[in-house]
Each structure stands twice: as C-alpha cells, then as structure tokens.
Amino acid sequence: MAEREQIKKQAPTKSDEVVEPVPATSESGEKIKGELDDLLDEIDEVLETNAEEFVKSYVQKGGE
C-alpha cells in the first residue's frame, strides 16, 4: 500500500517517540488513575438512582 504509506509520511505527526504509552507505574500514571477514581466516586453519587427505570422512561419523539 504505497499510497497509504505516502499519506502517513506526509502527515506531519509530531514525532515517533510520543507513540510509547506512559508506563502505568509512573507518577503521572498513578495521578491519572487517582483522578479517574475520584471521578467514578462522583458518578456513583450523581447517577440516576434507578438506572433501569430512567433508561426505560427516556423516550423521545423523532425530530428534524
């Protein structure tokens, strides 16, 4: 697929070294995980209490 390779080369991606994912054990990895945990705690608090009933009752007419 020469065409596809060509597209990739011409696309000015930043650099190849950013492709490597940040190791999960790094400080920033721990921080990100902690942030997600806090967010999930908050979601537990605000999520509609009866999810099944809520989803069922969310009925719209088509529009446009």
Added chain:
Amino acid sequence: MAIPKVLGVETEYGIMMRGGESNPIAASSVLINAYIQELARSGTASSAPRTGWDFEDEHPGNDARGYSIERQFPPEVETHLVNAVLTNGARYYVDHAHPELSTPECADPRSIVVFDRAAERILQRSMLAAAALLPDGQDIVVYKNNSDRKGNSYGTHENYLVDRAVPFAQIVAQVMPHFITRQIYTGAGKVGTEAPGLTSADVPYQITQRADFFEEEVGLETTLKRPIVNTRDEPHADHQKYRRLHVIVGDANLSEVATFLKVGTTAVVLCMIEDDWLSRDLLPARPVQTLRHVSYDLTLRRPFELVDGTAITALEAQWELYRQARLYAQERGLACIGGEEVGEEVLRRWEAALTGLESDLSSLVTTVDWVAKQRVLNGYRERHDLSWDDPRLAAMDLQYHDLRPEKSLAARVGLERMVSEAEVEAAVLHPPVDTRAYFRGRCLQRWPESVVAANWDSLVFDIGGDPLRRVPMMEPLRGTQAHVGSLIDSCDSAAELLQKLEQ
C-alpha cells in the same frame, strides 16, 4: 475564490417532563415560554422577545438538485407553537416535539462555540424558569444528545454558506468523504446500537450517536430515510449567489473543541471544494455502510473500499484532507473561515486530534466526546464488573448529555474550555458583531415594540400608521456592527432608522 463561510448550528434537545403528564410538545412550549417570561420579569425588558417568526422565506421543499416538491413539505407554520427571536439573533422554538435553538449567523468556528455554549445556558435557564412555574414535584429536564436509545433520533444541524456557482454534484461527491470520516473526532459516543438487526453484542459501544439512522446517500428528507448529504435548498439569502449547505449528519457535542473541529474542518473542506483544490477522490464505494463501519470501529484501523477500488481507513482519509488543507492554507490563506488566527487554530487542533487518534487516545479525553465518554464508561464497567448491556451504562450515556450542571457527566470529565464564561454570558443576550445577526439582535434590543416579525433574511417593522415595512437582509455579512452600529446607536426610534436606511 471561496466565499466566506457564514455558519450556524441548530440543535433539537431531548426533553423529559418529570412528575407530570409527559407531552413533549407542551413541555417544550412551557420551557421556552418560561424563559421568555423570566426575561421580562427580571427587568431585561428590552431582551424579552415578543417578535414572531416570519415564514415568508421558508421553502423546505426546494431541492438543491434543481426541483421542488413544495406540496409534500409545506412550511411548518405552527403559529400556535412558541417561536421566538432572541436579542442575540438566535431563534428559539418548538420543532416537532423538541425545543430547538438555532444560533445566530456566525462568521467563524470559534464564534459558533461561543453561541453554542450560550444556547446551553439559555436551555439551562429555561429549565430553572420552568421549575419555578410548575407545581411542586414537577420539572423539565433537557438533554443535548441525538437519540433516545430506542430508535428515535433528533438532530443537530450545521449550516454553511456556499457559492451557488459550484455544481451541487461536486459538493456532494467531495464533502461526503469528510462527513463519513470526520466522525472519528466529532462523534459523541453511544452505548450499543439502534440499527435494525444489531444488538449490544455486535456493537457494545460506538463512536457516534447518529450513524445508526442514515439510510440514503443524498436526499431531501430529514425525518426518515435520512441522507448523508441533505439537499434542502433554502439559502435564507440571495438565491442567485448562495446556497446554504444544510448538514444533518453530525452529533451534538458537549466538548467545545469537538464543536470547533466539527464546524471548522467542514468549513475548510467546503472552501477547498469551492476552489477545486481537492485532487484525490476519497468517495467510499458504499457510503451508507461506511458511515456505520467508521462509527463501529473503535480500533480506527479497519479500512473500507473507495470508488476507485483502493482501501483506506477513516484516519488515513482525514490525514489526507488535513494535508490538503495545510497546503491550501499556505497557498490561499484561510480568510474564508474567519481569518488566519482562527484558521490556524482549526488546523492545529485538527492535527492534534488525528495524532491522538493514531497514537495516544488518552491525549483526547478532554477534547473528543466519544473518548471522554468511553473513559468513564470503561472505568465504571471495570469498577462494578458490568457487562455492556447493563442499564447503568446506558444511564451514564444519557446522563453525559444532561444539561443540568448538578447531573451532567460531561461537566465532570474535565473537558477543555476554549472560550471564556464572560464571552458566553454576553452571547446569551447580545448578537455577534460581524454578521447580519447584529442588525437583527440590535433592532430587537432597541425597538422590540416596532419589530413585528423576523426571519433569517428580513425584519418586518410596524412604525404605526403606514403599512408594515420589510427590511431585507439578503447578504449574511452585511448589517454588521461595522456597517450599521453607529447608525442604530444614532437613532431614537425605529421610524428614524427606517428613514435613514432609505436615504
């Protein structure tokens, strides 16, 4: 030469009446009336809209392919329904069974972000105003999404001013690849699927809200057999010079960056089409299937076939369009989408989105809605060991779009802000200064009692005695602050304004 891309976004919001009889048309009317009454009550009297919509210019049956089926599509003159023109130049009304807000005409994609956010504020204030009017235990909740998860969809439409000299068939062939592949950064994400014959086992999560609902490549319909390219030919401007490309294929975005990219990249692509710049034909061999294929492919790695027989991924197609846009910007500039600064920001954010999609999805959790939503869904799923068909995940999907700040998940996931709250606040009441919306909004602020009707391309004045006077606004970029700001400021009455306009 590409013409300036005057832009607009119309959003139909999902609506729920809680604690009372659930009639969505009545609820939408209550919601909008409550907002208008609240404006009057709070003393922003000059901002209280009493101007009706003028249907003179509505021709939804005109088809861009050159014919009209007016009889099948009468203009929707729903005079009993609320239909207000706001002082920021927007239209706020009941459409079918939804509250709908159309932004004023904007001159660049950043301005769209400001007025799309202002629309959210208006809906939020409407909810509060309605709650104050309704009996205890009842309230109205508004969702900025596009599906009820049961096969009913409602739209977020974009509008772009394009040059009528460009053959419509060329627009169709060249914009369709963008509509199909831009989904990878414009998608708002959806748990499961509403496509006939498919289940959550086939599609546990997908990139867009809307791809399930499209059945045609090109057509006039918007409510059934929805087409990827809509042919409604209602320019709301000089018919000889302009088209308004009415785009129905997109999702409502909660991310400001996603709204900016959705409108910004599409505006650039349309400029390139007008200037016959695009050299490579990226049209998929099977557009309708490919729209879903892209929405369902969370790996972003699965190619699809083009008309020319080659295969490509959505990401590769977007890189190709981006590369063309870069060269176009170098050669022709980006005045057509509002200037070099905003144009450069579109290109910069476009590149960042594609780079993230290619190599590091986690870099997009604050800018791309489907990625932000997927992150919390995956986290919640793992924490509670849930399968994808668990109703709690469907509830989270809906609640991502809940516009109540205390319930919205989108408000909690750390989405990046591009515009300031002060700008958004100003845009709730004041029009953009750089389109004809300025003339509309300012006249409504100054002389609400004299403007008896308004629509996109005219204002109708009643200055007493004489017959009603219609002021046409057939040029979307005239009537700006630069053109008429000091004139409006210098007049004490609408009669004086009309007199001076005729000189």
